[in-house]
Amino acid sequence: DAGVTQSPTHLIKTRGQQVTLRCSPKSGHDTVSWYQQALGQGPQFIFQYYEEEERQRGNFPDRFSGHQFPNYSSELNVNALLLGDSALYLCASSSRQGANTGELFFGEGSRLTVL
Amino acid sequence: QKEVEQDPGPLSVPEGAIVSLNCTYSNSAFQYFMWYRQYSRKGPELLMYTYSSGNKEDGRFTAQVDKSSKYISLFIRDSQPSDSATYLCAMSLLQGAQKLVFGQGTRLTINP
Numbered sequence: 716d717a718g719v720t721q722s723p724t725h726l727i728k729t730r731g732q733q734v735t736l737r738c739s740p741k742s743g744h745d746t747v748s749w750y751q752q753a754l755g756q757g758p759q760f761i762f763q764y765y766e767e768e769e770r771q772r773g774n775f776p777d778r779f780s781g782h783q784f785p786n787y788s789s790e791l792n793v794n795a796l797l798l799g800d801s802a803l804y805l806c807a808s809s810s811r812q813g814a815n816t817g818e819l820f821f822g823e824g825s826r827l828t829v830l
Numbered sequence: 831q832k833e834v835e836q837d838p839g840p841l842s843v844p845e846g847a848i849v850s851l852n853c854t855y856s857n858s859a860f861q862y863f864m865w866y867r868q869y870s871r872k873g874p875e876l877l878m879y880t881y882s883s884g885n886k887e888d889g890r891f892t893a894q895v896d897k898s899s900k901y902i903s904l905f906i907r908d909s910q911p912s913d914s915a916t917y918l919c920a921m922s923l924l925q926g927a928q929k930l931v932f933g934q935g936t937r938l939t940i941n942p
Contacts, residue, residue, distance in 0.1 A: 719873070746928060748928040748929070755838065755934070755935075756934055756935070757834075757836070757918050757920075757932030757933050757934050757935050758874065758918075758930075758932050759932070760928075760929045760930065760931070763928040763929060771928070771929050773929065805873055805874070807873075807928065809928060818876045818879065819876070819928060819930065821873030821874045821875070822873050823871070823872055823873045824873055
């Protein structure tokens with residue numbers, strides 16, 4: 716049973732560029748959220764997708780956008796990259812049915828470096 | 831002031847020691863409390879999930895919640911080198927919420 720998978724694992728971009736990160740949730744999961752984890756910090760919630768709609772959003776600018784597809788996979792897009800966007804981007808998934816356990820399953824992340 | 835405060839460490843202890851990790855929080859609306867373990871270059875994995883004030887035990891791990899003091903703890907007994915990781919506390923307002931608020935994480939090293 717595959718867990719949460721993310722791609723790419725590492726990437727380097729320059730300021731002003733745009734990036735797309737991808738996530739496939741754990742089998743049986745229908746809800747996906749994205750987190751940003753700066754070096755030495757805890758993850759920060761970016762947004763959550765369920766039924767192909769953004770349901771909740773953290774304190775991130777509109778440069779951060781996302782999408783969820785009918786197969787529950789998701790993309791995170793960041794436009795006009797800034798140096799401060801360098802971080803590990805984590806995707807997490809859960810099932811509405813399993814919501815009572817409170818468990819989010821995290822992927823291993825995509826490490827973005829902005830030069 | 832951050833909503834969740836956690837001493838970043840690093841914390842280094844000998845194998846077999848009892849480890850105590852702590853977080854304080856400012857938002858009394860938090861109802862659900864979690865501890866995650868994150869190994870280097872990996873995503874966080876859930877260790878403990880608690881709701882009410884009091885203790886919850888799972889093997890060598892005990893999670894403690896004191897809502898009146900807005901303080902949570904994780905105790906690790908008989909610590910092993912394989913416990914070396916970053917430990918993140920997290921909390922949420924709603925059951926099953928995907929929006930978690932994390933602490934900074936404490937880097938723990940268990941020395942053989």
